[in-house]
Amino acid sequence: MIRISDLTKRFGAVEAVRGVSLEVPQGAFLVLVGPSGCGKSTMLRMLAGLEAPSGGTIEFDGKMVSDGSREWTVEASRRNAGLVFQSYALWPHMTVAGNVEWPLKVGKWATAERAARVAEVLSLLAIDDLANRFPNEISGGQQQRVAIARMIAPKPGILLFDEPLSNLDAKLRVEMRTELLKIHRATAATSVYVTHDQVEAMTMASHVAVMNHGLVEQFGAPEDLVAEPATSFVATFLGTPPNNMIAVEPWEGGARLAGGSLLPGFALERPVNFMYRAEDLSLAEAANGRTLALEFAEASPIAGRYMVTGIVGDLRLTAIVDRAPHLAPGDTLHFKIPDKPAAVFATSGERLS
Numbered sequence: 001m002i003r004i005s006d007l008t009k010r011f012g013a014v015e016a017v018r019g020v021s022l023e024v025p026q027g028a029f030l031v032l033v034g035p036s037g038c039g040k041s042t043m044l045r046m047l048a049g050l051e052a053p054s055g056g057t058i059e060f061d062g063k064m065v066s067d068g069s070r071e072w073t074v075e076a077s078r079r080n081a082g083l084v085f086q087s088y089a090l091w092p093h094m095t096v097a098g099n100v101e102w103p104l105k106v107g108k109w110a111t112a113e114r115a116a117r118v119a120e121v122l123s124l125l126a127i128d129d130l131a132n133r134f135p136n137e138i139s140g141g142q143q144q145r146v147a148i149a150r151m152i153a154p155k156p157g158i159l160l161f162d163e164p165l166s167n168l169d170a171k172l173r174v175e176m177r178t179e180l181l182k183i184h185r186a187t188a189a190t191s192v193y194v195t196h197d198q199v200e201a202m203t204m205a206s207h208v209a210v211m212n213h214g215l216v217e218q219f220g221a222p223e224d225l226v227a228e229p230a231t232s233f234v235a236t237f238l239g240t241p242p243n244n245m246i247a248v249e250p251w252e253g254g255a256r257l258a259g260g261s262l263l264p265g266f267a268l269e270r271p272v273n274f275m276y277r278a279e280d281l282s283l284a285e286a287a288n289g290r291t292l293a294l295e296f297a298e299a300s301p302i303a304g305r306y307m308v309t310g311i312v313g314d315l316r317l318t319a320i321v322d323r324a325p326h327l328a329p330g331d332t333l334h335f336k337i338p339d340k341p342a343a344v345f346a347t348s349g350e351r352l353s
């Protein structure tokens with residue numbers, strides 16, 4: 001179990017993490033996801049014991065491991081947590097087996113137990129046949145497996161991953177996602193995984209925390225965040241394709257896109273953001289009372305359907321449709337706008353309905 005309470009981290013005037021509280025049960029796979037600079041690596045470094053918090057606390061299995069009020073933290077090697085970075089940081093002068101054995105030597109495991117554990121994790125990561133090679137004799141993907149084997153060898157209760165797949169090619173990333181989940185299950189550890197890739201977050205997480213500007217905007221199961229985004233940031237950050245968000249304002253008794261074309265059929269009291277899912281927008285042959293005219297930008301096939309994107313002003317809208325329109329970039333495209341948006345957000349980002 002990991003409990004994070006009101007955690008903050010300041011670097012001089014920069015508030016990298018601003019009062020984050022989260023709790024995940026034993027065995028959870030927590031993903032911290034958000035854009036560059038949102039504070040996710042700082043969160044992970046505090047969990048790893050590499051940074052002391054400026055305020056708030058971290059507990060692992062009911063035991064306090066960091067307390068910001070005292071600027072106190074249990075050091076990295078003594079908090080039952082293993083960490084894997086984006087760069088593999090293997091010891092170049094040690095073989096694969098030597099690298100994996102190293103933390104067991106440091107932990108003073110008996111020789112026979114060390115050998116058995118090294119064999120066990122090499123087999124779990126399917127790298128048994130690389131045991132006697134040196135890091136510069138294996139591929140990047142294999143090096144990452146060795147780094148993971150080295151992390152799990154001493155059986156930490158908490159596994160921490162900082163963008164571990166970002167140096168791998170696209171195909172290998174997808175394969176390694178599945179592998180990592182298998183390893184997570186096999187170790188029965190609680191994992192925390194940092195990424196800026198929302199697809200990785202959505203496919204791997206049991207629990208996901210979407211971070212923005214040092215805050216958690218929403219925390220929950222991936223399917224709940226997609227079904228019911230709590231803020232306009234979450235609504236546009238998650239999903240493939242992400243949701244459409246249209247800024248609208250009252251205009252002559254109706255509504256229009258902020259500063260632009262009329263949005264048919266709506267009456268408004270104040271400016272808001274309307275969210276439409278891509279699958280809720282459809283193509284219309286011609287303009288009518290419920291359509292919006294856009295400039296056609298692109299269409300790409302996706303799982304037997306088409307993702308069609310149009311532009312109006314600086315707004316890009318995407319619809320998922322059954323047939324590709326026969327249009328060239330710059331041609332006019334009409335999207336049929338549903339009677340009701342899927343959600344409405346205040347201009348400050350909070351959800352209104």
Ligand SMILES: Nc1ncnc2c1ncn2[C@@H]1O[C@H](COP(=O)(O)OP(=O)(O)OP(=O)(O)O)[C@@H](O)[C@H]1O
Nearest residue numbers: 011014015016035036037038039040041042043196
């Ligand atoms: N040691 C430091 N000293 C000063 N500022 C820092 C330090 N570490 C992080 N920051 C600042 O804290 C904020 C959060 O950084 P952090 O690395 O946690 O973000 P991130 O979400 O992991 O970003 P990225 O995905 O780019 O790594 C940023 O504004 C960053 O510049």
